[in-house]
Amino acid sequence: MSILVIAEHDNINLNSATLNTVAAALQIGSDLDLLVAGHDCSSVATAASQVVGVNRILVADSDTLNGQLAENMANLLVSMATEYNHILVSATTFGKNLLPRVSAMLDVSQISDISAIVSEDTFIRPIYAGNAMATVQSSDSKKLITVRVTKFDAASASGGNATINPISVSEDSGLSRYVGLSASESERVELASADIVVSGGRGMQNGDNFAMLEAVADKLGAAVGASRAAVDAGFVPNDYQVGQTGKVIAPDLYIAVGISGAIQHLAGMKDSKVIVAINKDTEAPIFQVADYGLVADLFDAIPELEKAL
Amino acid sequence: MIEYHFRDWLRGDNVKSVTENLSMKVLVGIKRVLDPQVKARVKADQSGIELTHAKMTMNPFCENAVEEAILLKEAGVVEEIVVVSIGVAKAEETLRNALALGADRAILVLTEQILEPLAVAKVLKHIVEKEVPNLVLVGKQAIDDDCNQTGQMLAALLGWPQATFASNIELQDTDATITREVDGGLETINVNLPAVISADLRLNEPRYASLPNVMKAKRKPLDKITLDTLGLNTANRLTTLAVNEPPARAAGIMVATVEELVDKLKNEAKVI
């Protein structure tokens, strides 16, 4: 039973989500290849070859894969698919964009966002923003799967010894062009992989006040996140958003500040190991999932917290 | 090659050439779902979610897709907005709502079956081949199945480009420039038209329908077709074996002061 994992990367570094997806794939079988598709991505291939449990790194390096647009990437994957029973990718915006296109081209019903593997054809996935867990069995001959990475421990990034094999790339589809990425600059650890996250909601009142959370985050070596209300109000950029529509994270410690705890927000953080809620409203639903709740005005509590750390 | 069937039940007389772009036609896929404000309850027999008597509504991301189509029409770029839903008879309410907001015409593909995104994409492809829109807008994700697949699958089946998770759309004559909300920030891509674009929540702010428009919408054209008559293979490939409640988190405690909180995090939870 051969398995292909699609690596996520920016042509320089392997995204850590890929390690969790490799770990999920290893629960299905051990004959595992990793596809590194991009442009000038040899450093990613080298890093990928160290990942424990991978047999072969398949490297598709071409200027037609600049920006890793779905159209060219899907054509490449379809050309490789005959060899594999399972194709997995992280349920990040990268994987969510790409894999359904491949699935439809192969006439396969994709299984989105799996949180557990029951057997090689049966998987558990959250539905209704995590209000329910569905166990689904696939009758397709191939299984195409996106993986909820917070539910699988990362495979080890070093100690592996995979071979690196260049593969050929199909022509440009001509359908789409990559223009660019406006990345939000941050010196801090990445939200998706941080051990500690400090998140602010509408209660922060404005973007400037997020400096208070950043001061706390700096002391803890934490990333800063936000609710949708805070992003919509323009306090912070979109990639700070945690929840059903934003990032799904599960740090060791999640500190929710001025966030009410709507189900759509909880969908993105309720698997965190320890949850702290700071809110002035005793009734806020966030307290129902918090391990430690503090009813307080955040404008008093946050400076105090920063000093106490 | 796409095969076109201009049948009058779909008012095929409205079909425009894909290159006549000053009066574009937009097709919007709409799903009727459990209202996001309502808590989903798992059925006792674990077969699914309790939906009888539950408040249903238009999927929020579809609201963004409809709103964008209306904004494009108001901007004079789009001439006709066709909304399509595949579902039970009651999905007519959801389509009427879209007509009240500003869509011109609706198509309801009737089925009692709950289709997987691949099957929905096949049905939408069938409608697209008859309607020949310049652009298809869908929501990025249905908030019931949380699949996030249909738009990408439809684009694949049509051989069209896709632009998912759009927070900004600029249409030109033969192409579109789209800003996408991705994990790393905001990505910009350019795609040929026709294309499938999936809407993210920040694409726009959906309006509410005014009462006079709700009344007017009752007279707007709404065609009903039964899924069986389309002759498509929409059999599901996934069997739901069980639907369960997620494991509950153990109850936490309230702390009285910041000092106590820091102490607990250091000495009890040992996370800092």
Ligand SMILES: Cc1cc2nc3c(=O)[nH]c(=O)nc-3n(C[C@H](O)[C@H](O)[C@H](O)COP(=O)(O)OP(=O)(O)OC[C@H]3O[C@@H](n4cnc5c(N)ncnc54)[C@H](O)[C@@H]3O)c2cc1C
């Ligand atoms: C389809 C859909 C998808 C969604 N996706 C997401 C998502 O991915 N992520 C997400 O977060 N939301 C999402 N939402 C929105 C969600 O439903 C809520 O509206 C949102 O999470 C609310 O954000 P908030 O808690 O910051 O704001 P509010 O609900 O307004 O809460 C603000 C909180 O701050 C507290 N507060 C105010 N001032 C202070 C103070 N001085 N000190 C202490 N506390 C204070 C208040 O007591 C209140 O509890 C989605 C909604 C829909 C319909």
Ligand SMILES: Nc1ncnc2c1ncn2[C@@H]1O[C@H](COP(=O)(O)O)[C@@H](O)[C@H]1O
């Ligand atoms: N039954 C349906 N009828 C019409 N459009 C649908 C249907 N199901 C899904 N869609 C469209 O596809 C989007 C994504 O759905 P999904 O792939 O199920 O998450 C929705 O927001 C709709 O725009």
